[in-house]
Amino acid sequence: MDDKRLKVAVLGCGSVGSQVVRLLTEQADDLAARVGAPVELVGVAVRRLDAQREVDVPAELLTTDAAGLVARDDVDLVVEVIGGIEPARSLILAALSGGASVVTANKALLAEDGPTLFEAAAKAERDLYYEAAVAGAIPILRPLRESLAGDRVTRVLGIVNGTTNFILDKMDTSGAGFSEALEEAQDLGFAEADPTADVEGFDAAAKAAILASLAFHSRVTASDVYREGISEVTAADVQSAREMDSVVKLLAICELRGDQVAARVHPAMIPRSHPLASVRGAYNAVFVESEAAGQLMFYGPGAGGSPTASAVLGDLVTVARNRLSDTRGAGESAYADRAVLPMGETRTRYHVALDVDDRSGVLAAVANAFADNDVSIQTVRQEGRGEDAQLVVVSHAATDAALSATVEHLRTMDIVRDVTSVMRVEGGDE
Numbered sequence: 001m002d003d004k005r006l007k008v009a010v011l012g013c014g015s016v017g018s019q020v021v022r023l024l025t026e027q028a029d030d031l032a033a034r035v036g037a038p039v040e041l042v043g044v045a046v047r048r049l050d051a052q053r054e055v056d057v058p059a060e061l062l063t064t065d066a067a068g069l070v071a072r073d074d075v076d077l078v079v080e081v082i083g084g085i086e087p088a089r090s091l092i093l094a095a096l097s098g099g100a101s102v103v104t105a106n107k108a109l110l111a112e113d114g115p116t117l118f119e120a121a122a123k124a125e126r127d128l129y130y131e132a133a134v135a136g137a138i139p140i141l142r143p144l145r146e147s148l149a150g151d152r153v154t155r156v157l158g159i160v161n162g163t164t165n166f167i168l169d170k171m172d173t174s175g176a177g178f179s180e181a182l183e184e185a186q187d188l189g190f191a192e193a194d195p196t197a198d199v200e201g202f203d204a205a206a207k208a209a210i211l212a213s214l215a216f217h218s219r220v221t222a223s224d225v226y227r228e229g230i231s232e233v234t235a236a237d238v239q240s241a242r243e244m245d246s247v248v249k250l251l252a253i254c255e256l257r258g259d260q261v262a263a264r265v266h267p268a269m270i271p272r273s274h275p276l277a278s279v280r281g282a283y284n285a286v287f288v289e290s291e292a293a294g295q296l297m298f299y300g301p302g303a304g305g306s307p308t309a310s311a312v313l314g315d316l317v318t319v320a321r322n323r324l325s326d327t328r329g330a331g332e333s334a335y336a337d338r339a340v341l342p343m344g345e346t347r348t349r350y351h352v353a354l355d356v357d358d359r360s361g362v363l364a365a366v367a368n369a370f371a372d373n374d375v376s377i378q379t380v381r382q383e384g385r386g387e388d389a390q391l392v393v394v395s396h397a398a399t400d401a402a403l404s405a406t407v408e409h410l411r412t413m414d415i416v417r418d419v420t421s422v423m424r425v426e427g428g429d430e
């Protein structure tokens with residue numbers, strides 16, 4: 001068996017890389033049995049040789065020369081867990097063109113420039129696997145790429161960012177505002193010191209691009225994904241959701257609309273009865289709707305060194321098996337080549353809470369503002385507050401452009417004292 005030994009280089013030894021190294025070392029015998037040949041770690045590229053690490057890496061394996069490591073002609077498999085665009089892209093391209101198969105967790109790179117990587121893998125006739133790029137340990141890309149390859153996926157609705165889910169969950173359970181909940185997430189290590197990528201939805205948008213590409217066999221990049229984060233979500237929004245027996249979640253939504261693909265990330269109210277509403281704390285979940293299978297939900301830890309390393313190792317075993325049998329897994333599937341629907345044409349529902357004068361004709365005027373913009377109202381709730389009233393209107397599905405024009409219209413009306421909450425509504429009847 002030893003003559004078939006597969007040599008692995010790991011690029012990056014942060015929280016994921018160190019767990020990959022640990023699993024490769026601790027489970028070497030089981031991995032060899034599962035793959036059919038020993039999988040030998042031959043190098044770990046790091047930025048600094050003397051950095052503190054979660055695992056002890058033998059000094060002779062460490063190198064700061066990542067380019068030199070991927071250029072070694074005895075390396076069969078490269079694991080890229082550096083993250084970011086460069087040097088990760090150049091290293092992956094060099095690994096593929098040098099004949100290695102690649103496993104990566106790099107969602108930002110795949111969402112920005114996936115096609116370049118897929119084309120390089122196809123040209124080199126090597127595997128490029130990336131299960132860990134979306135929702136950490138949760139097997140979701142392989143089910144989309146393989147298990148559902150015979151079905152027609154129509155919608156993917158995901159909570160794919162644990163930091164924002166932790167913050168929104170905290171706001172829901174404690175009534176805290178965004179800043180207070182973010183501070184707690186930072187104190188507990190769930191949010192980064194600079195939380196922009198998570199709270200402004202960039203991380204989720206990259207994952208949405210990857211999910212949409214796989215689900216709909218088309219090329220969708222991060223710049224195709226409409227993105228709104230959670231930093232504007234207020235305690236009043238969350239309270240308003242509670243009053244409708246709903247909860248606010250940051251959703252990544254990828255759907256087929258006619259021949260087009262819609263991909264968006266934004267906070268939305270979903271009914272507490274929806275399976276995604278029960279996703280608490282920093283957990284992730286992806287809800288998939290397909291024509292034949294119906295509704296499927298994938299749930300689990302979406303981040304963290306060890307869970308993400310589990311997904312990396314799963315890919316590594318598959319890629320290693322392919323390598324031994326001199327074959328490759330499925331490459332990119334973009335044959336459907338669907339265009340991306342502009343956000344304004346996407347159909348959504350809105351929840352709008354307004355402080356208005358409490359007198360005759362106000363409700364009719366508010367209803368007219370919706371009607372004038374061709375938006376049908378589903379429910380209206382009114383609460384008197386002395387001279388004022390609060391109106392909570394939930395619309396039926398309409399184009400996002402019509403809904404945002406309705407809100408702009410409401411803001412200009414004299415009888416409307418304030419628009420206190422505007423949020424999209426998902427997961428219920430249209």
Ligand code: HSE
Nearest residue numbers: 160161162163198303
């Ligand atoms: N920062 C991400 C999250 C995990 O909070 O879920 C890595 O994508």
